[in-house]
Amino acid sequence: MIRLALSRPVAVIAACILIVVLAVMAYVRLPVSLLPDLRYPALLVWTGYPDVPPERVERTVTERVEEALAGTAGLHGLTSRSQLGGSLVRLDFGWSTNLDIALLDVREQLDRLGDALPDGSARPVVLRLDPSERPIMMLAMQEAMADAEILRAQFDTPQDLVGLKQIAREVVSRRLEQLDGVARVRVTGGHERTVDVIVDPARLAGGVRLAGPLLVGLTGVGFMLAGRAGLGGMLISGALAWHLQSRRAGSVHRTPGKRSTVRTAALEMELDHDSGTLEGMVLVGSREGRELRDLSLEELLELARELAADPESLQLLETYLDSRFPVWRENVQADGDRRQGGAPGSGPMTKQEAYEILGLEAGASAAEIRKAHRRLMQRLHPDLGGSSFLAARINEAKEVLLDGHK
Secondary structure, three states: HHHHHOOOHHHHHHHHHHHHHHHHHHHHHOOOOOOOOOOOOOEHHHHHHHOOOHHHHHHHHHHHHHHOOOOOOOOEEEEEEEEEEEEEEEEEEEEOOOOHHHHHHHHHHHHOOHHHOOOOOOEEEEEEEHHHHHHOOOOOOOOOOOOHHHHHHOOOOOOHHOOOOOOOOHHHHHHHOOOOOOOOOOOOOOOOOOOOOOOOOOHHHHHHHHHHHHHHHHHHHHHHHHOOHHHHHHHHHHHHHHHHHHHHHHOOOOOOOOOEEEEOOEEEEEOOOOOOOEEEEEOOOOOOOEHHHHOOOHHHHHHHHHOOOOOOHHHHHHHHHHHOOOOHHHHHHHHHHHOOOOOOOOOOOHHHHHHHHHOOOOOOOOHHHHEEEEEEEEHHHHOOOOOHHHHOOOHHHHHHHOOOOO
């Protein structure tokens, strides 16, 4: 090869020049794209199921969609994710698969589901994985504040996410849409403004109790004005008696001054039956003798770390934090998997502890025990925003006391 190159120098130089020219032409004319037209061999199937927990979505939607699509031709892999509000199933195919035909096959398989999906779920939607639809730039917004204020705001004064989202939607996004080359601007995150109507159950029940006698009394007044004084007087008297009876019945259920006490190895907590507020005291440790209401959120979180070896006391402290700082869990990263169910107790509950939890005197009857249990569960049941730990302790106290009446 070397002898050939030396014996024919003109041909070798011409070949080198030709290669360089071709390379320059290829470099100049080669198109450059930030996001080239690349199609991933995958399809996504989204099935909306609003306001349904992931466990139910998995059982009623995801598993049925997976069964329907498992036999799709050319399918290499199938993965799924169930979340609050819907199910997402990903189908992976080979690079040589014709996605247009695969898309028609997937839609045909989904059409065969028919009424297998539950009522309230949306029709499954098949989507392609298109890199060109991904955002080119992502911007984050937060309130302007000093570093110290940011650290303090993480616990005490969270950012106004409602106002930030409104500014992002009405100001920032509109100005970005006016820029050349911007096709779409999407605003995500933040909170929507909502109005919560909190009703006092006792006052609402009182108003309902008053409505019946008031209606009967007005009817009696109408009869009296029509000249039928006898019937009108009877209705008015009946309405008055009904109202007095309702007031007496309502006063029977009031328990002024009653308090329930729950005690663990490190904490003692009291629940006021009238207001539903929790108050507590630290029994051991560096904060022994201090009231929980005198501790800041940072001190309470530090106390929680100290009680990590005492699951029962830790769960009782978390119940107090839920009542005093409802959003504290959103600002604290959980360590490992959260506990499920009740924490192991420190030993069998005594009758004295059971009486203190239910707020009863020793020797209370079975009817009084059931009444106190029902009254506390109406305030502390987990479905009503209460604590699963306290609800479990109240149930245990009821069982301990009723066992003694058998």
